[in-house]
Amino acid sequence: MPSKRRIRWAAVPVIAAAAAALAGCTPTELHGYLPGFDESGTPATNQTEQLASLWTGSWIVLLIVGVITWGLMLWAMVVYRRRKGQTGLPVQLRYNMPIEIFFTSVPMILVVGLFAFTVRVQNDVEKPWADDEVDVHVTAIAKQWAWDFQYDEATTGGETVYDMGVQAQPAADGSLERDELPTLVLPVDKKVTIDLTSRDVIHSFWIVDFLYKKDMYIGHDNSWSFIPTREGHYEGKCAELCGEYHSAMLFNVEVVSESEHEQYIAGLEAAGQIGDVNEEYNRLQNLPGTDGVEADAETEEGH
Structure with missing residues (x-):
């Protein structure tokens, strides 16, 4: 032996x-x-x-x-x-x-x-960041079948700005223009808290490369705190079967420098996308090709 x-x-x-x-x-x-x-x-x-x-x-x-x-x-x-x-x-x-x-x-x-x-x-x-530790506070709003991203008190004047998205529109061959998808823009190496809420049914917020996902419910808001540590483009999607066009509920995530993030927020402010989108939300705003005015008109016609 x-x-x-x-x-x-x-x-x-x-x-x-x-x-x-x-x-x-x-x-x-x-x-x-x-x-x-x-x-x-x-x-x-x-x-x-x-x-x-x-x-x-x-x-x-x-x-x-x-x-x-x-x-x-x-x-x-x-x-x-x-x-x-x-x-x-x-x-x-x-x-x-x-x-x-x-x-x-x-x-x-x-x-x-x-x-x-x-x-x-x-x-x-x-574990959430304490309120005084958060550098960027975002509200991600899921809806059938797209995303709205609201940057709370993000401008130099303390205004809230937002970007409302529509669902993905694949071509006949299945290809997709990802530049047209809703985009969440985050600064690198900053403490981020994302509040997660749903407008209609249960959805799930999933940024694939971040290796974590969280459900979004009506009447029960979730949140997620983290630090993006590498600049780049990432893909996100809904990870909960939420209806007919669940597969089209996609979004982009861009992790950029702090200066680029400030420029993006300033661009939303200059475009007049200011305020809490929850206050004037209309479900028809989600339809591709419709803006808030057309959606309101269609709603009135329906009544």
Whole structure:
């Protein structure tokens, strides 16, 4: 039987090879091919790293458990298979307490452990910024089947500005002009709080690369606090089946510099898009090609 010294020396090249292989992986590969990472290694938000670690860590544990379980099953099938000439039932064993305790306690420990890690990460992600810590406050309003984004008290004069969107309009070949989608503009490295509300049915706010999604209900507003840490373009969508055109309920997210964000807010103010859009909302404003005036006229005709 090999000595412990020899086993240790044999493990050295294995560990070195594994370290070399991992060193050659891209950030995306190291995080289980999840979105939210690029070649720079900077995650999309301050929460993306821990969310990815929870996901990949859970899968590693589960795969290890699976390999052990499958190995024991194969070993039992081979070692205790029926031999040629054998008849009848094998010896039946019952009430092996050590094995029963092991098979009960280990799964419970795994479940409790995975639950504890999940709760820890979720509590960290769900922790809101204090009111005096928030740099940018946005209200994201879901509607069938588009999005409105309202930047609360965002102008230099403390005015609220907004951008109202319409649902995606794919071409006959299925292609889509993403520039025409509702766009949420956020400054990089700033503390952001997004209040999430719905106008009609249950929706779900999901920025894919941010690795987190939250439901939006009537009469129960949610919020999400985070820091965008990498400039760039990101895609968002509704993650809750919300009706006929659910698949067209898409939006863009642009994470830009602070100066670019200020210019965007100034542009909304110059365009006269000032105030709380909830106060004058009309459901028909969501229809492609209609503005507020046409929607109000159609409503009056309907009455």
